[in-house]
Amino acid sequence: MPGxxxxxxxxxxxxxxxxxxxxxxxxxxxAAAAAGKDAxxxxxxPAIAWTEALPVGNGRLGAMVFGxxxxxxxxxxxxxxxxxxxxxxxxxxAQVALPEVRRLxxxxxxxxxxxxxxxxxxxxxxxxxxxxxxGDLLLDMPGIGAIAAYRRDLDLDTAIATTRxxxxxxxxxxxxxxxxxxxxxxxxxxxxxxxxxxxxxxxSHPGAIVSASAPLLTLSGHNGERAGIAGxxxxxARARVSITGGAVVxxxxxxxxxxxxxxxxxxxxxxxxxxxxxxxxxxxxATLATLDRVQARGIDHIRTETIAAHxxxxxxxxxxxxxxxxxxxxxxxxxxxxxxxxxxxxxxLYFDYGRYLLIASSRAGSQPANxxxxxxxxxxxxxxxxxxVNINTEMNYWPAEVTALAECTEPLVRMVRELAVTGERxxxxxxxxxxxxxxxxxDLWRATAPIDGAEWGLWPTGGAWLCxxxxxxxxxxxxxxxxxxxxxxxxxxxxFFLDTLQTDPATGALVTxxxxxxxxxxxxxxxxxxxxxxxxxxxxxxxDQVGQAAAVLKIDAEFAAETAAAxxxxxxxxIGAQGQLQEWQRDWDAAAPEPHHRHVSHLYGLFPSDQIxxxxxxxxxxxxxxxxxxxxxxxxxxATAWRANLWARLRDGDHAHRILAFLLGPERTYPNLFDAxxxxxxDGNFGGTRAIAEMLMQSRGDEILLLPALPGAxxxxxxxxxRARGRCAVDxxxxxxxxxxxxxxxxxxxxxxxxxxxxxxxxVLTPGKAVKLRGNGLAGA
Numbered sequence: 081m082p083g084x085x086x087x088x089x090x091x092x093x094x095x096x097x098x099x100x101x102x103x104x105x106x107x108x109x110x111a112a113a114a115a116g117k118d119a120x121x122x123x124x125x126p127a128i129a130w131t132e133a134l135p136v137g138n139g140r141l142g143a144m145v146f147g148x149x150x151x152x153x154x155x156x157x158x159x160x161x162x163x164x165x166x167x168x169x170x171x172x173x174a175q176v177a178l179p180e181v182r183r184l185x186x187x188x189x190x191x192x193x194x195x196x197x198x199x200x201x202x203x204x205x206x207x208x209x210x211x212x213x214x215g216d217l218l219l220d221m222p223g224i225g226a227i228a229a230y231r232r233d234l235d236l237d238t239a240i241a242t243t244r245x246x247x248x249x250x251x252x253x254x255x256x257x258x259x260x261x262x263x264x265x266x267x268x269x270x271x272x273x274x275x276x277x278x279x280x281x282x283x284s285h286p287g288a289i290v291s292a293s294a295p296l297l298t299l300s301g302h303n304g305e306r307a308g309i310a311g312x313x314x315x316x317a318r319a320r321v322s323i324t325g326g327a328v329v330x331x332x333x334x335x336x337x338x339x340x341x342x343x344x345x346x347x348x349x350x351x352x353x354x355x356x357x358x359x360x361x362x363x364x365x366a367t368l369a370t371l372d373r374v375q376a377r378g379i380d381h382i383r384t385e386t387i388a389a390h391x392x393x394x395x396x397x398x399x400x401x402x403x404x405x406x407x408x409x410x411x412x413x414x415x416x417x418x419x420x421x422x423x424x425x426x427x428x429l430y431f432d433y434g435r436y437l438l439i440a441s442s443r444a445g446s447q448p449a450n451x452x453x454x455x456x457x458x459x460x461x462x463x464x465x466x467x468x469v470n471i472n473t474e475m476n477y478w479p480a481e482v483t484a485l486a487e488c489t490e491p492l493v494r495m496v497r498e499l500a501v502t503g504e505r506x507x508x509x510x511x512x513x514x515x516x517x518x519x520x521x522x523d524l525w526r527a528t529a530p531i532d533g534a535e536w537g538l539w540p541t542g543g544a545w546l547c548x549x550x551x552x553x554x555x556x557x558x559x560x561x562x563x564x565x566x567x568x569x570x571x572x573x574x575x576f577f578l579d580t581l582q583t584d585p586a587t588g589a590l591v592t593x594x595x596x597x598x599x600x601x602x603x604x605x606x607x608x609x610x611x612x613x614x615x616x617x618x619x620x621x622x623x624d625q626v627g628q629a630a631a632v633l634k635i636d637a638e639f640a641a642e643t644a645a646a647x648x649x650x651x652x653x654x655i656g657a658q659g660q661l662q663e664w665q666r667d668w669d670a671a672a673p674e675p676h677h678r679h680v681s682h683l684y685g686l687f688p689s690d691q692i693x694x695x696x697x698x699x700x701x702x703x704x705x706x707x708x709x710x711x712x713x714x715x716x717x718x719a720t721a722w723r724a725n726l727w728a729r730l731r732d733g734d735h736a737h738r739i740l741a742f743l744l745g746p747e748r749t750y751p752n753l754f755d756a757x758x759x760x761x762x763d764g765n766f767g768g769t770r771a772i773a774e775m776l777m778q779s780r781g782d783e784i785l786l787l788p789a790l791p792g793a794x795x796x797x798x799x800x801x802x803r804a805r806g807r808c809a810v811d812x813x814x815x816x817x818x819x820x821x822x823x824x825x826x827x828x829x830x831x832x833x834x835x836x837x838x839x840x841x842x843x844v845l846t847p848g849k850a851v852k853l854r855g856n857g858l859a860g861a
Contacts, residue, residue, distance in 0.1 A: 118403065118407055118425050118428065118429060119235070119236040119237050119429065119432045120233050120234065120235050120236060120237075121134060121233060121234045121236070121411045121429070121433070121752065121753060122231060122232065122233035122234075122410055122411060123147070123231070123232050123233070123410050123411060123412055123751075124230060124231065124410050125230065126146055126147045126148045126149060126230075126232065126243075127145075127146040127147055127148075127232075127751075127752070128146075129750075129751075130144060130155065130457050131750035131751060131752055131754055131756075131760055132146075132412070132750070132751045132752055133145055133146045133147070133153075133155065133752060134147070134232070134233075134234040134241045134752055135234075135437070135440060135453070135455050135752070135754075136234075136239065136240075136241050136256055136257055136258045136265065136440065137157075137258050137440035137441050137453070137454050137455070138258035138259060138260035138263065138265075138440065138443060138446075139159070139260060139439075139440070139441065139442055139443025139444070139445070139446030139454070139491070140158065140159050140160075140263065140443070140445065140446040140447070140454075141156075141157065141158055141159070141258055141263065141264070141265055141347075141349055141454075142156070142157040142158075142159070142258070142440070142441070142453070142454035142455050143155065143156055143157070143217075143256060143258065143265050143347075144455055144457065145232075145234075145241040145243075145256045147232035147241070147243040147254075148219075148243075149221075149224065149227050149230070149245055149247060149252075150220065150221055150222055150223075150224055150247075151218060151219070151220050151221075151222075152218070152219040152243070152254065153216055153217070153218055153219075154216065154217040154218075154219075154256065154265070154267065154347075155213060155216050155455075155457045156213065156214040156215055156216060156217060156265070156317060156347065156349060157213055157214060157349075157454050157455060157456055158214050158315065158317075158349040158350065158351060159211075159446055159447040159450075159454050160313070160351045160353035160447060160524060161211070161212050161213070161214055161303060161313065161315050161351050162209045162210060162211050162212060162303065162313070162523060162524040162525075163209045163210045163212060163303055163304050163305065163306035163309070163311060164209040164303070164305060164306050164307075164309035164310070164311060164312065164523075164525060165309060165310060165311065165312025165313065165359055165525070166312065166356065166357045166358075166359070166525055167309045167525055167527065168502075168505065168527075169203035169204050169205060169208075169527050169529040169531070170203065170204075170505065170506050170509045170510050170529045171200065171201060171202060171203060171204050171510070171529065172509070173200045173201075174200060174201045174509070174510040174511075175509065175510055175511065175512050176200075177196060177197075177199075177200035177201060178201065178510070178511065178594075180196060181193050181196050181197050181200075181201065181594050181608075182582060182593050182594060182610075184196065185593055185594055185608065185609060185610050186582075186584075186585050186593070186610070188604070190602070190604045190605060190606035190608060190609060191604070191605040191606045193594065193606070193608055194534045194535060194606040194607065194608045197534035197538050197594060197608060198533055198534045198535075201510070201530060201534065201538060201594075202529070202530050202531065202532075202533065202534060202537065202538075203527065203529030203530055203531045203537070204529075205306075205307035205308055205309065205531075206307075206531050206532060206533070206537075207306070207307045207464070207531055207532065208464060208466055208521055208522070208523040208525075208527050208531055209306050209309065209464065209466070209523040209524060209525060209527075210306055210459075210460060210461060210464035210465065210466065210523075211450055211451075211452070211456055211461060211464065211465035211466060211524070212285070212303065212304070212456070212458075212459055212461075213283075213284065213456055213457050213458070213459070214283065214299070214315060214317050214349050215281055215282050215283030215284065215285070215288065215299055215317060216281070216282045216283075217267070217279070217280075217281055217319060217345070217347060218279070218280045218281075218282065219267070219269070219277055219278070219279055219345075220277065220278040220279075220280070221247075221275065221276065221277050221278075224247040224248055224250070224275075225247045225248025225249070225250075226247070226248065227245050227246070227247050228245070228246045228247075229244070229245060229246045229251075230244070230245040231243075231244050231245070232244070236394065236432050236433060236436045237390075237391065237394060237395070238257075238387045238390065238391075239257055239258070239386065239387070239390040239394075239436070239439075239440065240255050240256070240257045240387070241255070241256045241257070242254065242255050242256075249273075250271050250272060250273045250275060251271060251272045252269065252270070252271045252275070253269070253270050253271070254267065254268065254269045254270075255267070255268045256268075257383065257386050257387075258386070258440065259374075259382050259383075259385070259386045260386065260389055260390075260443055261382075261385055261386070261389060262370070262373065262374050262377065262382050262385075262386075263348065263370055264346045264347055264348050264370060264371070264374050264382075265346075265347040265349075266344065266345070266346055266347070266379060266382065266383070267343075267344070267345040267347070268342065268343075268344050268345075268379070268383075269342065269343045269344075269345075270341065270342040270343075271341065271342075273341075274325060274326060274339045274340060274341055275339075275340060275341075276336070276337060276338045276339065276340075277336075277337045277340070277343055278331065278334050278335070278336050278337070279297060279319065279321060279334055279335045279336075279337070279345065280297070280333065280334035280335075281297050281298075281299040281317060281319060281333075281334075282299075283299055283301060284459050285301045285302070285303070285304065285315075285459070286304070287301060287302060288300065288301035289301065290333045291333065292330040292331065292332065292333055292334055292335050293330055294321070294328050294329050294330045294335055295320055295321040295322065295328050295335065296318060296319070296320055296321075296371075297318065297319040297320075297321075297334070297335055298316065298317070298318050298364075299316065299317040299318075300314070300315070300316045300317075300363075300364065301314070301315055301316075302314055302315070303315065303351070304459070312352075312359045313351045313352050313353055313359055314351065314352045314363055314364075315349070315350070315351040315352070315363055316349070316350055316351075316363035316364045316366075316367045317347065317348070317349040317367065318347070318348050318349075318367040318368065318371055319345050319346065319347045320345070320346045320348075320371045320374075320375065321335055321337065321343060321344070321345055322343075322344045322346075322375075322379075323337055323340040323342065323343050323344070324340060324341045324342040324343075325339060325340050325341040325342075326338050326339030326340035326341070327339065328340075344379050346371055346374045346375075346379070348366075348367040348368075348370040348371050348374075349363075349367065350363035350366040350367050350370075351363050353524070355498075356498050356502070356524065356525050356526040390439060393435075393439050393484075393485060393487070393488075394432075394435060394436065394439060396483075396484035396485075396801045397435065397483050397484050397799070397800065397801035397802060398798075398799065398800050398801065399428045399431050399432065399772070399797075399798075399799045400428065400797050400798045400799070401424040401425060401427055401428045401794045401797045402424040402425065402794060402795070402796050402797055403424070403425045404422060404423060404424070404425070406419070406422055406423040406425075406426075407423060407425040407426070411429075411751070411752075411753065412751035414426050415744070415745065415746055415749050415750075415751060415753070416746050418745040418746055420737070420740065420741035420744050420745070420793065421737075421741065421793045424793060424794055424797075426744055427740060427744065427772060427794075428772075429753070430744055430749075430753060430765075430768055430769070430772070431483075431768075431769050431772045431773070433753050433765065433769075434479055434483075434765045434766055434768060434769025434770075435479060435483050435485060435769060437449075437453055437762060437765055437766070438476070438477075438479060438480060438485055438488050438766060438769075439485065439488060440453070440454070441453035441454045441455075441762070442476075442477075442488045442489075442490075442491050442492070443487075443488065443490075443491070444487060444490045444491070445490075445491075446491050447491055447495070447524065448467065448473065448476070448477075448491040448492045448495050449473075449476045449477075449491075449762060449766075450465050450466055450467055450473075451463055451464075451465045451466060451467070451468060451472055451761050451762065451763070452465045452760060452761065452762055453476075453762040455762075462757075462759050462760075462761075463761075464523070466521055466522065466523045467495070467521060467522045467523065468520065468521050469518060469520060469521060469522060469542035469543075469545065469546060470520040470521075470539055470541075470542060470545075470598040470599070470679075470681075471598065471679065471681075471718065471722070471763070472718060472761065472763040473492075473546070473763075474545055474546065474549065474688070475718055475721070475722070475763040475764075475766055475767045475770075476492075476762065476763055476766050477489055477492055477549055477766070478688060478725075478766055478767060478769075478770035479766050479769040479770045479773065481552055481553065481556040481803055482770060482773045482774075482777075482802060482803055483769065483770075483773055483801075483802065483803070484801050484802070484803050484809075486553065486556065486557055486803075489549065489553055492546070492549060493549075493550060493553065493566065495522075495526070495546075496543075496546050496547065496549075496550060496566075496569055497566075497569060498526045499516065499518050499522060499526050499528060499543060499546070500516045500543075500568075500569050500572055500573075501516075501526070502516075502525075502526040502527065502528050503516030503517050503518045503526075503528040503543055503572075503576075504516040504572065505528075506518075506528040506529050507576050507579075510529065511576070511579070511580050512579075513575075513576050513579035513580050514572075514575045514576065514578075514579050515571075515572040515573060515574070515575030515576030515577075515578075515579065516528075516543060516569075516572045516573060516576055517540050517543055517573075517576050518542040518543035518546065519531070519537055519538070519539055519540060519542055520532075520536065520537050520539045520542055520598065521537070521542075522542075528543070534594075534596075534607070534608055535596070535599075535601065535606065535607040535608065536596075536598075536599050536607070538594050538595065538596060538607075538608055539595055539596050539598055539615075540576075540580070540592060540595060541592065541595065541614070541615050541618050541619070543573050543576075544573050544574075544577065544618050544619060544622045545618050547569060547570045547573045547622055547625070548618070548621050548622065548625065548688075548689075550566040550569060550570055551570065551621075551625040551628075551629065553566075554566070554629070555805045555806070556803055556804075556805055556806075556807070557807060558806060558807050558828060560632070560633070563629055563632060563633060564633055567626075567629050567630070567633060567635075567636075570622070570625060570626050570629060571626060571636065571639065573622060574622055574623060574626045574639075574643050575639075577592070577619055577622070577646070578642060578643070578646055580592070581619075581646065581650075582610065584610060584611060584651060584665070587651065587665075588649075589611070589649060589650065589651035589652075590646060590649040590650050590651065591610045591611025591615075591616070591650075591651050591665070592610065592611055592612070592615040592616075592619075593610035593611065594608045594609075594610070595608065595609065595610065595611070595612055595615050596608045596609060596612060597609070597612035597613065597614055597663050597664060597679070597681045597682060598614065598679045598681045599677075599678075599679055600663065600672065600674065600677045600679055600681070601672065601673050601674065602663075602664055602666075602668045602672055603668050603671035603672055603673065604668070609664055609665070610665065611651045611664075611665045612663065612664055612665070612681070612682070613653060613654075613661065613662060613663055613664065613665075613681070613682035613684075613685075614663075614681035614682055614684045616650045616651050616652070616653070617653070617682075617684045617685040617689055617691055618684060618689075619646075619647070619650055620647055620650060620685075620691060621689050621691070622643075623643040623644065623646060623647035623650075624647065626639075626640065626643050627640040627643055627644055651665060653685065653692075653700055653703075654667070655699065655700070655703045656669055656670070656703075657670065658670055658706065658710065659702070659703060659706040660703055660706045660707040660710055661682055661683065661685075661692075661700065661703040661704050661706070661707045662682065663681065663682040663707075664682075669707075669710070675710065675711070676711055676712045676715070677711065678715045678716045678718075678719035679719065680707070680708070680711055680719070680722055680723065680726065682707065683704050683707060683708070683726055685700070685704075686701070686704045686726055686729050686730070687722075687725045687726050687728075687729045687774070688725070690729075690780040692704055693729075693780070694730060694731060701730060704726070704730070705730055708723065708726055708727065708730075711723075713735075713738065713739050713742065714739075714742055716748075716757045716758075716761075716764075717743065717748045717749075717755040717756050717757045717758070717761060717763075717764030718755065718757065718761055718763040718764040718767055720739055720742060720743045720748055720764065721743055721755075721763070721764045721766075721767025721768045721770075721771055722767055723739050724736045724739040724740045724743065724767070724768065724771035725767065725770060725771045725774050727739060727789070728771055728774035728775045728778075728788070728789040729774065729778070729789075730789075731788050731789050732789060733775055733788075733789035733790045733791035733792075734791050734792055734793075736771060736774075736775055736789050736791065737775070737791035737792075737793050737794075739771075740768065740771060740772070741793075743755075743764065743768050744768070748764065753765070755768070773802060774788075774789065775788070775789040775790060775791065775794075776788075776789075776790065776799055776802065776812060777799075777802045777804065777810050777812065779804035779805045779806075779808070780805070781805065782805075782806060782830070782831065782832050782833060783832070783833045783834075783835060784804045784808065784810060784824065784832055784833070784834045784835065785835045785836075786810075786812060786819060786822050786834065786835065786836045787812065787814060787819060787836065790814065790817060792817065795814075795815070795816055795817050796814065796815045796816065797813075797814060798811075798812060798813040798814070799811065799812050800812075804824075804832075806826070806828070806830060806832065807826065807827040807828045808824055808825065808826050808827070808832065808845065809824070809825040809827075810822065810823070810824055810825075811823040811825075818855075819836055819853075819855060820854070820855070821852060821853065821854050821855075822834065822836075822852070822853040822854075823850050823851070823852050823853075824843060824845065824850070824851045824853070825845075825849075825850050825851075826845025826846065826847060826849075826851075827847055828845070828847060829845060829846055829847060830844075830845050831843065831844055831845070832845060834853060841853065
């Protein structure tokens with residue numbers, strides 16, 4: 081809406097309001113003050129492939145740093161540069177055709193139902209918009225001579241990528257970092273002798289224009305159309321050069337620096353995006369204003385603040401899984417070695433990297449982390465690098481609460497608020513329903529209609545799953561003001577299903593119809609069906625959480641009763657003839673065309689939910705185990721990570737570690753530790769990070785499980801700062817596979833049951849006081 085807040089206003093406002101999400105200043109983890117020297121990726125050679133380059137980011141801006149010598153390349157991203165513009169993709173024929181699709185499903189005519197859904201129910205267009213790169217910053221130093229003493233690294237503790245080398249007898253050092261407060265990417269080049277360097281900006285966007293006027297480089301352009309949706313965004317990138325010694329002059333469309341001892345480049349980027357329904361921003365003015373503020377503040381001050389801001393998040397958790405000499409090798413060599421058992425520190429590095437990536441790709445005021453976080457070099461990226469909400473977006477945020485990065489969920493929470501607006505329109509126009517809905521994908525413009533094809537997209541439960549993250553944010557942080565603000569979103573999602581759930585004519589149970597078990601074909605020749613297990617599990621969580629929220633807030637008792645009544649009628653989980661947890665209402669699993677399918681959607685109830693548990697529901701837990709055995713351990717990157725979490729929930733640490741070892745090997749991890757689907761998808765990084773945390777600590781309700789899935793490969797170690805539900809921090813130390821000490825710190829008064837295997841002890845938590853438990857007997861200190 082014209083005249084609304086600017087992008088910077090949104091970022092600053094979100095940073096101010098994030099107090100509703102933020103945790104108190106951490107006091108746990110004394111080791112955090114000296115974050116380990118091993119929290120670093122390093123290499124003996126420059127990157128050639130994009131998946132060898134190193135990522136920096138501040139949530140909104142990202143760069144991939146190649147670490148070149150005669151030519152350095154920074155590939156640049158700004159998180160609102162997507163194709164298209166505001167649009168409403170709901171098919172006007174959908175609501176009329178919906179009853180017939182449901183009738184065909186009830187009649188068992190699944191292929192006919194899917195064909196009709198493809199003809200009448202799918203969004204227009206049948207795709208969504210794509211995330212795109214801004215361009216590249218190139219730094220050229222031709223003819224600098226022979227290269228020696230080369231090293232590049234990414235320090236996860238400072239969030240600085242550094243390249244060092246000697247060329248022709250001159251020692252060079254180049255640092256790159258992304259400043260979250262000042263919204264710039266900074267490159268600093270220093271040498272022990274004067275040097276020359278040429279700087280240029282390039283872009284793959286048709287019609288993009290580059291101009292140079294010392295000390296500024298400017299790139300401006302327009303986003304592209306996609307699938308008939310016209311491009312409505314303008315974008316700009318500016319680089320300002322400051323030097324010590326020498327001179328800088330414009331050189332065609334670049335800048336040429338001669339005789340400098342140091343060169344600093346500050347890069348600002350922006351688009352005209354203001355909100356999903358407003359593209360009235362001024363990127364040219366915004367980037368110039370940003371660079372003026374940066375110049376007034378000074379780079380040294382900005383660098384110091386950037387490190388401090390990053391460490392305030394990163395140092396909340398420290399992890400030590402043991403160390404061997406293998407950890408002294410370059411990162412790419414450790415990955416190629418493919419021996420996680422001999423290199424336990426690689427799992428700790430992967431954990432640290434996952435937390436680093438979430439900090440770098442999801443900060444207050446930014447967009448949520450998409451399929452590639454914020455890093456993408458392609459105009460037409462895989463799967464449009466958008467938000468796939470039938471697993472991938474949710475997996476991006478699996479580590480946030482447990483690894484003490486609650487603030488990083490602010491962009492996800494804000495996206496759900498926006499989806500509730502567009503999803504209300506979709507619910508009314510497509511289903512004739514109240515509330516709001518989101519299907520299996522969304523994009524910058526918060527499109528919520530089904531896309532791709534009915535066999536993939538006609539899944540109405542994406543918004544409901546996202547709402548479970550809203551509850552998790554409350555359950556870990558216990559902020560009543562926050563819960564009050566998100567309750568209408570949760571209520572609206574539940575209201576949609578109260579209006580749209582159908583009665584299964586065979587059983588009388590309530591089921592979703594039409595729906596599907598994400599992306600999996602059943603043996604009746606289609607994907608779409610009624611009441612897949614995942615939907616029932618998600619809706620049990622949604623209805624339960626709405627009821628709990630209403631009770632906590634002391635509101636809406638009548639609606640809570642409605643959701644409780646509907647929950648009681650949802651189709652239950654079933655155990656099939658193979659002893660497996662059924663994926664569908666019918667026992668189709670054995671005959672499904674893809675027995676090793678990447679999705680394990682019917683196991684949502686085991687993880688990330690806790691509906692299925694070895695203690696409380698042993699038969700279902702055993703059925704989930706059987707399903708995992710049938711599905712197999714090795715899959716795509718993110719699907720492998722999900723399997724590791726599931727085995728951790730089954731408390732089989734050695735099995736979880738075998739899967740994690742595959743995830744960390746060269747088939748599923750690129751040289752820069754990015755997850756390989758393949759191609760790159762960042763969700764596997766985040767899923768793997770959460771799996772490591774799940775192996776060490778789990779919490780449900782008021783219960784905390786210590787070392788529930790500790791593998792033999794990690795006999796000795798420690799972790800500090802993990803978060804449990806109910807505003808608790810947990811530190812652990814173990815030796816020889818046995819607990820040495822656990823420290824539980826509560827930030828609110830209450831009682832917790834702490835468990836270690838079959839042993840349990842109830843502890844009373846008082847704010848500001850630590851409860852220490854020692855040894856396998858859980859003796860209090």
